[in-house]
Amino acid sequence: MSSSCLVLFLHFLILFRFSSSSHASSVYDSFVSCLASKSIAQSEISKIVYSPKNSSFNSILQAYIRNRRFFNSSTTSKPVIIVTPTKESHVANAVLCTKETNLQLKIRSGGHDYEGISYISDGPFVMLDMFNLRSISINVKDETAWVQAGATLGELYYNIWMKSEALGFPAGVCPTVGVGGHVSGGGYGNMLRKFGLTIDNVLDARLVEVNGRILDRKTMGEDVFWAIKGGGGASFGVILAFKIQLVRVPETVTYFRVERVLDQNATDSVVQWQNVANKIDNDLFMRLLIQPITVKSKNKAKGAKNTKTIRATFIALFLGDSSRLMSLVNKEFPALGLTKQDCLQMSWIDSVLRWANFDNTTNPNALLDRKGDPLNFLKRKSDYVQEPIPKDGLESIFQKMISMGKAGLVFNPYGGRMAEIPEDETPFPHRAGILFKIQYSVNWNELGVAAEKDYLSQIRDLYSFMTPYVSKNPRQAYLNYRDLDIGTNNQGPQSLEKGRIYGIKYFKNNFNRLVKVKSMVDPQNFFRNEQSIPTQTHSIHAQGAMKRRKMF
Incomplete structure (x- = not known):
């Protein structure tokens, strides 16, 4: 130059x-x-x-x-x-x-x-x-609570426990998740088979709409109230608070965590888990983690090699005592080989801590910590399984995961109460006919573009490999496991068509009703993001947004 x-x-x-x-x-x-x-x-x-x-x-x-x-x-x-x-x-x-x-x-x-x-x-x-708006008001008498959007699930669980040890709430297991996004996106936790999804236990809401009015369920109307219970609140306004129905939990619940690797019958255990996890007693929720690991060789001889394998980890919450749990699991799921020593009896609030990876000496006030785990680079994706994956399919998946070495899978069983609710009752459509939901998961700490490219490539490759085993037409996805790979919207002239690409995956046929509600309450598409619900017609704000991007 x-x-x-x-x-x-x-x-x-x-x-x-x-x-x-x-x-x-x-x-x-x-x-x-x-x-x-x-x-x-x-x-x-x-x-x-x-x-x-x-x-x-x-x-x-x-x-x-x-x-x-x-x-x-x-x-x-x-x-x-x-x-x-x-x-x-x-x-x-x-x-x-x-x-x-x-x-x-x-x-x-x-x-x-x-x-x-x-x-x-x-x-x-x-x-x-919204982090300053996090008040929580518990009404023990009618077993309800008003929770502001900026509160965390941990804060909610702690406040419920402080008021009553007989009450709980069916929501996520990560205590630092914000209430506003979790609930408006659907929400689920380890009591979904007994009490349904988080949105199945929402009674009212407070919302700021596009003209600045503060509305409750009565003033917003049933269409909008329906939309923000699983359709994503950020497409329709600003969620201020939800009124929720608390649930009764037993004095004693039971937790177990059982690990099996491939040479410990892990594959057969996973095969049997698929056939029972969504049909077993509704008091039992069994999550399954599938992870590639390296097992150190016990042979101290020179040149002895470590072994790459798959670890299947079964994590459960049972709303009852260990005796009833043992009887149930040994009858319905004998391949697990559950023992009495595996079962830990505790209070519901202690199970919340255990599921959040705290040890058994942790005080519940740890749930008030809003910082959470150390910050990682991460990517998540999701799928739904409607038919059991055959054993040879599982074996090929496990070998694929071992060859890649990083990406893991989380299987969350469905069935029970949440599957009894019609799929158009809320925007969340993944109800009856779903055996389990898959979360694809990869975390890393290495810096740099090359590392990110490698990890993203692995999880996307695994997602592609799973195509024969998951839902089709559409290939379904869970809104709260936000994934921009499945489609994005730049809010341009084709916003409805682009919105439909990801919208059908998240909401199936409920997408059409969400578009109608959106067009009614926010016709100029003010509340928008990369995967928001579009309006029926192109918004004038799309053109304005393009001009503003050129200004900056």
Whole structure:
């Protein structure tokens, strides 16, 4: 490059950075001015609105990022503004002011969305972080609770336990998951066979809609209430809180964790698990982890080699004592070889801790820790199985996993109460006829593009390999295991067609009703993301979004 060209390039770069910075400041000033016009005091605004220039901006942004792929990444954009509301009215006004400043709104209630779409975007956006709105009100008398969207499942379980040891709630086993996203995406846990999904136990909700109104079930109407129970709340508004129906749990529950490798009859155990896990007593939930591992050789001779194998881990919650569990499992699932020593009796709250990988001396107040596990790079995918995978199919899958060496599978049994509910009762359609759901899982700590490419390639290769054994037409997927591989939407002229690609996989025939509800309550498609529910017609906001991307 000549010296004159270099000077011109540097001059352009300085002007670009100056104009971008000036524009960002202008957007921030406009947003703050808008909030002030809504009668929010400046002292309040300064405590809940953050620009990238604020010293707390990065720490707030990073506090609830759960996937290291999107942590401090130079390849993903950051919000131009972060809002951390402390009142419901703050949320309503943030929606209105985001509209007035022509920005996109992203909503984060916990950060466990596997693709990070609650805190990254291709265009300029406001991130509404709900972590301050986490109050929990337990009504022991009528066995219900109001839970704000920013609360974690751990906080919910702890608060239930503090009020009553006879009550629990059927939701996820990871305590740092945010209530807002978990519930609105469907939600499930280790009591789904007894009590159904999380959404099957939701009684009411509070929602901020596109015009800033705060609605409950009565004022939003049954169509919208139906949509936010499994259709993803972020397509329809901002979830403020859910009213949930608590469930009665026995004084004693039983937990077991049994591991088997291939030379310990693991394959036969998995074959039999497939045939009983969704049909066995509804009090029993048995999760199955399939992982490639390396077993160290016990032969100390020189040149002795370690062995690569598959480990099958059966993890169970039984809503009863160990005697009844032993009788049940030995009759229905003898291949497991369950022993009395495998069974640990405990209270329900202690089982919550055990499923979250705490040891048996941990105090329940550990559930109040919102930080969670150390940050890893990760990728997840999902599938549904309708027919048992034959033994030779399992053997080929296991050999494939051993050859790759990293990606694992999690099998979650269905059946029971959740399968008795019609698939159009909620947007979540994966009910009767499903034996189990698969989560594909890979984590890594190595830095760099090459490592990421290798791990992503492995999990995608395994997903492709599984095609003959999983659901078809459509190949179904679970919304809360967000996976951008199955389709994305840039909200352009073909948004409905693009939305249908992933929408049918997540919602099957319920997708059509979700589109109708979306078109009714948010016709201009203000609430949108890379996999949101589209409207029936192309939104004028699609064109505006494209123009705004060019400005930044």
